[in-house]
Amino acid sequence: MESQWMAEYPHTSVVDKRPRKRARAAWDIPPLMPPSKVLYCGQEVVNSTSSNHVIASSYDYGAPRNVSPPWRDDDKNGHYIYAIGENLTSRYRILSKMGEGTFGQVLECWDHENKELVAIKIVRSIHKYREAAMIEIDVLQKLAKHDVCGTRCVQIRNWFDYRNHICIVFEKLGPSLYDFLRKNSFRSFPIDMVREFGRQLLESVAFMHDLRLIHTDLKPENILLVSSEYVKVPDFKLWMRTTKDCAFFKNLPKSNAIKLIDFGSTTFGHQDHSYVVSTRHYRAPEVILGLGWNYPCDLWSVGCILIELCLGEALFQTHENLEHLAMMERVLGPMPQHMVNRADRGSEKYFRRGIRLNWPEGASSRESMRAVWKLPRLQNLVMQHVDHSAGDLIDLLQGLLRYDPSERLKAREALWHPFFTRDPRRGVYPL
Numbered sequence: 001m002e003s004q005w006m007a008e009y010p011h012t013s014v015v016d017k018r019p020r021k022r023a024r025a026a027w028d029i030p031p032l033m034p035p036s037k038v039l040y041c042g043q044e045v046v047n048s049t050s051s052n053h054v055i056a057s058s059y060d061y062g063a064p065r066n067v068s069p070p071w072r073d074d075d076k077n078g079h080y081i082y083a084i085g086e087n088l089t090s091r092y093r094i095l096s097k098m099g100e101g102t103f104g105q106v107l108e109c110w111d112h113e114n115k116e117l118v119a120i121k122i123v124r125s126i127h128k129y130r131e132a133a134m135i136e137i138d139v140l141q142k143l144a145k146h147d148v149c150g151t152r153c154v155q156i157r158n159w160f161d162y163r164n165h166i167c168i169v170f171e172k173l174g175p176s177l178y179d180f181l182r183k184n185s186f187r188s189f190p191i192d193m194v195r196e197f198g199r200q201l202l203e204s205v206a207f208m209h210d211l212r213l214i215h216t217d218l219k220p221e222n223i224l225l226v227s228s229e230y231v232k233v234p235d236f237k238l239w240m241r242t243t244k245d246c247a248f249f250k251n252l253p254k255s256n257a258i259k260l261i262d263f264g265s266t267t268f269g270h271q272d273h274s275y276v277v278s279t280r281h282y283r284a285p286e287v288i289l290g291l292g293w294n295y296p297c298d299l300w301s302v303g304c305i306l307i308e309l310c311l312g313e314a315l316f317q318t319h320e321n322l323e324h325l326a327m328m329e330r331v332l333g334p335m336p337q338h339m340v341n342r343a344d345r346g347s348e349k350y351f352r353r354g355i356r357l358n359w360p361e362g363a364s365s366r367e368s369m370r371a372v373w374k375l376p377r378l379q380n381l382v383m384q385h386v387d388h389s390a391g392d393l394i395d396l397l398q399g400l401l402r403y404d405p406s407e408r409l410k411a412r413e414a415l416w417h418p419f420f421t422r423d424p425r426r427g428v429y430p431l
């Protein structure tokens with residue numbers, strides 16, 4: 001959920017060159033406290049996610065049901081302040097924090113009624129976020145109605161308004177693909193796994209587009225593995241490069257089942273939209289140039305995501321429009337003239353005499369110029385990172401990353417691409 005309210009973040013981290021707006025929890029960070037431990041009321045729990053919305057609880061897991069916690073004011077940003085182990089209505093018990101986004105916090109809870117673990121998004125008590133949450137609920141209910149097998153998008157279980165916070169109850173899923181990459185020191189997924197992720201991602205996008213819905217915020221953070229289970233396997237790439245024993249292994253998910261989350265920015269696709277959408281690295285050129293966007297902006301994001309899963313890190317690591325466009329031209333070649341001609345008033349400044357990109361003349365620094373120059377062409381990039389199926393993958397990516405949205409592959413067309421239909425080991429098409 002980003003779109004209009006999204007802020008750009010400065011470079012801060014050495015390891016991940018893409019600064020994230022929040023730390024992630026739950027999958028790789030141990031629970032905040034052992035279930036039996038009782039902490040004293042008012043004692044701060046220092047959580048490695050740097051949350052200041054958690055206070056220690058005087059409730060333990062054996063606390064009586066139906067006891068509501070005392071009323072507390074929200075924090076200054078409208079986040080609900082909670083304690084691990086206390087109730088959220090009489091039905092749910094808070095177990096741990098799973099994540100945090102612009103719109104609120106996601107907590108792992110125990111559902112006393114259905115006897116299952118759930119993930120509850122507690123939305124900030126701010127009017128615009130409450131309104132957006134109601135739209136997200138509408139979208140989730142529409143998706144649930146049509147996704148009879150429940151395999152494409154996260155399932156909504158329930159929702160309620162609690163102390164001025166909209167709470168959305170979801171089935172509990174595993175880590176996001178971004179979390180998984182991060183935990184693996186940003187080592188890439190094998191190409192056959194990328195193919196499976198890509199297929200499911202495109203099926204989910206095609207399903208949404210059939211319902212006339214555009215996700216608008218597709219990114220590895222919003223694609224969750226269904227299961228948290230993983231296996232350790234030898235990392236042959238590192239084996240060849242290092243003589244040390246320690247870095248020989250990487251983690252791989254046991255199952256490659258994934259689902260989409262975060263429908264807070266989802267919108268209807270009946271007409272072109274003009275406001276800025278998508279998280280920066282996954283943002284399509286028509287959005288940056290103010291040309292109006294529609295369904296194809298999701299397919300551009302899918303292209304960026306597939307490359308990231310093969311590389312381990314984002315392709316367009318930038319926070320600035322001109323640099324972003326220069327990176328695109330470096331990887332994909334020049335932008336079509338008719339798009340340059342139509343650039344809106346805000347983006348005219350990125351071009352020289354309305355003909356070509358104002359690059360490198362307009363670069364803000366030498367560092368920025370270097371960041372663009374170091375990017376290879378798409379073909380070389382894929383060949384450097386993929387051991388087989390490179391030709392098919394390059395062709396698919398060229399279709400997904402077409403500048404002109406009207407020429408970009410549609411989700412269903414992409415699913416018929418040889419990258420998905422050809423058996424990679426035998427080079428033949430299955431029936």
Ligand SMILES: Nc1ncnc2c1ncn2[C@@H]1O[C@H](COP(=O)(O)OP(=O)(O)OP(=O)(O)O)[C@@H](O)[C@H]1O
Binds near residue numbers: 261
């Ligand atoms: N069903 C779920 N199961 C497990 N974890 C979840 C689930 N839903 C969300 N999360 C975790 O919570 C994080 C935030 O969720 P979500 O993206 O829906 O919130 P948001 O406020 O809309 O975020 P954003 O700022 O990206 O718009 C996710 O990245 C993920 O780590």
